[in-house]
Amino acid sequence: MRKIALVGIGKIAQDQHVPSISSSSEWRLSATVSRHGRVDGVENFVQIEDLLAARPDIGVVSLCLPPVPRFAAACAALRAGRHVMLEKPPGATIAEVHALHDLALAQGVTLFASWHSRAAQAVAAAKVWLSGREIRGGHIIWREDVRKWHPGQDWIFAAGGMGVFDPGINALSILTEILPQPARVLSAELDFPANRQAPIAARLSLSQGISADFDFRQEGPQTWDMEFETDSGTLALRMGGNVLEINGQPAGGQMSIMGEYPALYAHMAELVARSACDVDLSPLVLVADAFMLGRRNSVKEFEF
């Protein structure tokens, strides 16, 4: 088993990373770094620099911090010769991920910019089905309740927190994986709460007749669906990429998101074995393009 340290023990670490590592035969959670979070029975450090100095035996670091503080932690780990796995989005800016990638290549270590939704159970099958088909149009609906998934996390609505693009980039990570040809943002509408610096809803028009509707104010049932019309049939991915329908009929997957992070850690083990990098920024490019090109609307103030 390979030793790994988790940095940033918040909700996503407790919900997904810790169980995925614990259930893996390839990884052993050997340390954490967090100001307030703890994992029972695992040594914790408050500063990543202290971890890196005290535990040279831990060669791999997985970062679950929010995007803005993540860069400095990733630099420190890479400079110390550690392999690094990044939660999504891999950075608050494109340029900082380019810098991390350059550093990982210079150090000869792994950098894995993970996209957990790409590991959803029906994504690979959707990609195979779409390959060779012509996209005639598509629609993405990604509506969830920020109070449920990010309770009290003010950083998500601060500058650099990305707001509704934090979940929306999951949809875009699937889209960029499964489309036979890359899509571009043609126009975007971004709804900013009057008291926040990141959008709470967004509507994108993309090339190939694809539209996207992202909303962080969805109460009741949550929706993570995408549908495509092609020259020979329709495809739908539901449940965040975990359930596949072809021409309206069930075609694979299952109603659970719990397979995504175990798949990411299995891929990380394979990358570390080769000291290889996996850094695809195309979902982040679409988000940056939407911010650069988008129209901004001011909407009702939001409080958690």
Add this chain to the structure above:
Amino acid sequence: MRKIALVGIGKIAQDQHVPSISSSSEWRLSATVSRHGRVDGVENFVQIEDLLAARPDIGVVSLCLPPVPRFAAACAALRAGRHVMLEKPPGATIAEVHALHDLALAQGVTLFASWHSRAAQAVAAAKVWLSGREIRGGHIIWREDVRKWHPGQDWIFAAGGMGVFDPGINALSILTEILPQPARVLSAELDFPANRQAPIAARLSLSQGISADFDFRQEGPQTWDMEFETDSGTLALRMGGNVLEINGQPAGGQMSIMGEYPALYAHMAELVARSACDVDLSPLVLVADAFMLGRRNSVKEFEF
């Protein structure tokens, strides 16, 4: 002499592109495409598709359209096997320039995403002087009067027009050319006029202690300056990269911006001779990052 067509006969075409082509021994302006603009004695087409169909003898197309409509024209020209030169910024989104680059490579033709300020007279010397030095800090001031340089051009304040980043990206194109190490946007403040969809002023904090102050409301003297402190002396570029100072003393260049576009067309001739591409998106990445990461302020309405 090689035949070239100019698409988009507006102010920048008349001020810079037409004189640069006319004074070149390598190029002959053989057609234009414009709804309203004309160049005396040169055949004009209203649609680029008509030019491409009617004039197979013209192998090179230079696009001076605003960024939003430029993509479709560039696609048409590349698909028709023409070499293409793009005014800056090369696109309204990063993804569309990636798509154009992929298309140019597939077609085996030149795509030149030009950055005219990189061709300013003191930029190459500044790059040489900075190489091997450590940047301790820097400051960019890029303040110009939008009414003087873009009279009545409402597109510049529409979504995708980039606002003050239209000139600001010139500064960033120099910055990304001359710095020994890449810079990243750490934070940004963007001032949007209440009646517009693009910022009229912006302040950026970049890595390496570099700050930038972009303003489109500058009346009177215009300012396009950047200064850097290093571990061994200071460097200043003034007049948009055309004048160099080292440790406060004049060190080259001249007080004119008129050498930039002739240098671009000379470079384009060299690229076309090899069917090579020159597409560096790093200035556009910094702008997209500033939009994604920036704080938005609402400021006074703006009318031309």
